[in-house]
Amino acid sequence: MNRHMTETNSPASGSSYRLMKPRGIIYSLVSVWLAVMFCGSVPDASALPTADEVMQELHLSDADRENIRQGKIVDWSASEGSDRELALGMAFLVKAKPENLYEMYREALVLKEVSVITAHGRITGEGTMADLAGVKLQPNGEKEAKRYLNVAPGSELNLDAKEIAAFQALKAGGDADTVPVQKVEALVRQGLLDRFHAYRSKGLSGIAPYERGSGEQRNAGDELLLSTKELTGVAKHLPAFHTFLLNYPNGLPKDEAKNVEEFFYWLNIDVFGRSMLVLVHRLLYHMGDAALAVERHYYTSHDYNSMLQGIAALPTKDGTFLFYIGRVSTDQVAGFGSSALHPVSRAITAPYIKDMFRDVQKKLGKQ
Numbered sequence: 001m002n003r004h005m006t007e008t009n010s011p012a013s014g015s016s017y018r019l020m021k022p023r024g025i026i027y028s029l030v031s032v033w034l035a036v037m038f039c040g041s042v043p044d045a046s047a048l049p050t051a052d053e054v055m056q057e058l059h060l061s062d063a064d065r066e067n068i069r070q071g072k073i074v075d076w077s078a079s080e081g082s083d084r085e086l087a088l089g090m091a092f093l094v095k096a097k098p099e100n101l102y103e104m105y106r107e108a109l110v111l112k113e114v115s116v117i118t119a120h121g122r123i124t125g126e127g128t129m130a131d132l133a134g135v136k137l138q139p140n141g142e143k144e145a146k147r148y149l150n151v152a153p154g155s156e157l158n159l160d161a162k163e164i165a166a167f168q169a170l171k172a173g174g175d176a177d178t179v180p181v182q183k184v185e186a187l188v189r190q191g192l193l194d195r196f197h198a199y200r201s202k203g204l205s206g207i208a209p210y211e212r213g214s215g216e217q218r219n220a221g222d223e224l225l226l227s228t229k230e231l232t233g234v235a236k237h238l239p240a241f242h243t244f245l246l247n248y249p250n251g252l253p254k255d256e257a258k259n260v261e262e263f264f265y266w267l268n269i270d271v272f273g274r275s276m277l278v279l280v281h282r283l284l285y286h287m288g289d290a291a292l293a294v295e296r297h298y299y300t301s302h303d304y305n306s307m308l309q310g311i312a313a314l315p316t317k318d319g320t321f322l323f324y325i326g327r328v329s330t331d332q333v334a335g336f337g338s339s340a341l342h343p344v345s346r347a348i349t350a351p352y353i354k355d356m357f358r359d360v361q362k363k364l365g366k367q
Contacts, residue, residue, distance in 0.1 A: 048290050049237055051314045051321035057233060058323070060091065068093050069318060071361065073354045078325055079230065084223070084305065087230075088326045088353065094361050095319040116270045123264040127196045132189040135266060137181060137275045144275050145184040149176040153213035155331055157302055158220075160208035163191050188277070192266060195279060195299050200264075203248040204228075207298055210305065220306035223329040224296055227308040230327065231294075234310070238292065241285050245294060259286045277301040289315045304330035326353075 049057070055065050058076045068074050068091055078087035118138055123131040137144040149171040151157050151164055159167075166187055170179060198206035207221035228245050229235075235242040241260070244252040252260065265280040279299040285292045290313055297307035307328045314321045 048287055048314065051316050054233070054312070054314065054321070054323055055091065058089070058091065064091075068321070071095075073357050078327070084329045084331060085227070086328050086330065088324075090324045090353065090357065091321065092357055092361065093319050093321050117267060118270050118275070119268040121266050123196055123266060127193060127200065127264070129189060129193060132192055132266060135185065135189050135192065135268065135277065137185055137188065138268065139270055139275065140273055141181045141185075141275070145179070145181045146176040148184050148188065149179055153211035155212065155302070158210040158218070158300060158305065159191075161211050162208070164211060166191070192277065192279060192299070196264065199279070199281065199298050200249065203250070204298075218305050218331070220298060220329070223306045224298060224308055227306070227327040227329070231308075231310060231325070233312075234292065234294075238285065238287075241292070245283070260284065261286075271303060274302065276303060304328050322357075324353075324357075 060074065060076060064074045071093065073090055073092040076089040076091055078089040119134050119136065121131060121134050147156060148167045151159060151167050153164065170183060170187055195208065198208065204221040204225050207219070209217040209219040212218055225246065231242060240253055240256050261284045263282045265282070267278040267280060269276045269278065277300070278297050281296045281298055283294045292312050293310065295309045300306070307326070309326045312323045
């Protein structure tokens with residue numbers, strides 16, 4: 001499987017290029033998420049539904065259920081909450097016990113295998129600039145730095161009014177060619193740290209909106225709230241955890257806290273020659289031999305606004321069933337022609353994610 005995203009000089013139309021970017025973005029980010037979703041030991045799972053019950057709730061046909069048991073990866077339809085949201089649902093079986101999954105993902109090998117991930121790091125505790133020391137505008141640092149120095153409200157970069165003003169002030173002493181890249185990177189790191197602190201203390205309501213111009217904004221916090229509300233299966237079977245997701249960092253009962261792990265990451269992903277910086281919050285809920293992982297991308301520097309992914313791992317006598325949902329909000333599938341762009345985007349993206357899951361099946365099948 002080709003793990004590279006390359007920019008071509010083909011005469012493809014602008015709309016085709018717009019569709020290719022969500023494919024590459026989602027592919028690389030699912031890779032990252034798979035690498036870090038499982039670890040640790042877990043308590044009792046009697047409250048969770050069985051794999052058959054989940055398949056029934058997802059309205060999977062008898063033929064789909066049999067295909068899953070035969071090792072195939074099956075799509076399931078997920079509703080989309082807005083014209084900017086692109087949703088993908090998949091279900092499949094791995095011939096492995098949960099502990100094998102935990103061990104495989106504990107090492108986070110995919111972070112090293114996916115070439116488009118140029119750098120990554122953990123943000124620990126209250127978060128400091130030291131946690132973000134590895135953040136650099138690579139590849140093409142000078143070109144990306146000029147984008148920040150020449151920034152204005154719009155979709156070129158996802159920044160709020162305060163961040164835009166800070167970069168404009170940095171440029172004020174000269175022009176985009178005279179400001180060192182290192183000074184731009186330092187200001188980028190400060191912006192990322194400020195966004196981490198705001199989300200860590202206030203949750204979704206603390207996410208500053210992206211300025212789009214003409215009084216228009218994109219609010220990733222609102223989009224993630226909508227995506228979280230759409231996790232109806234979690235709301236039904238794990239209501240306390242779902243309430244916690246909606247009200248993070250508040251609302252988790254003390255007796256539930258022991259079942260939850262959380263981690264914060266920053267990522268630098270090469271998207272067609274541009275540095276895309278992402279802030280990631282991962283929550284892992286344990287219950288018996290089962291697990292539920294939910295991951296939020298609460299900040300991205302361009303190309304998409306936010307992302308929520310979830311996967312439930314349910315052990316059975318046949319192996320472990322995995323149920324995946326991914327919801328990405330991007331302006332690239334919104335607006336005029338949205339009804340046509342959505343199904344085409346899903347059709348382009350889905351095969352690449354399936355390739356990833358097939359790799360998981362193969363690796364676990366050899367253990």
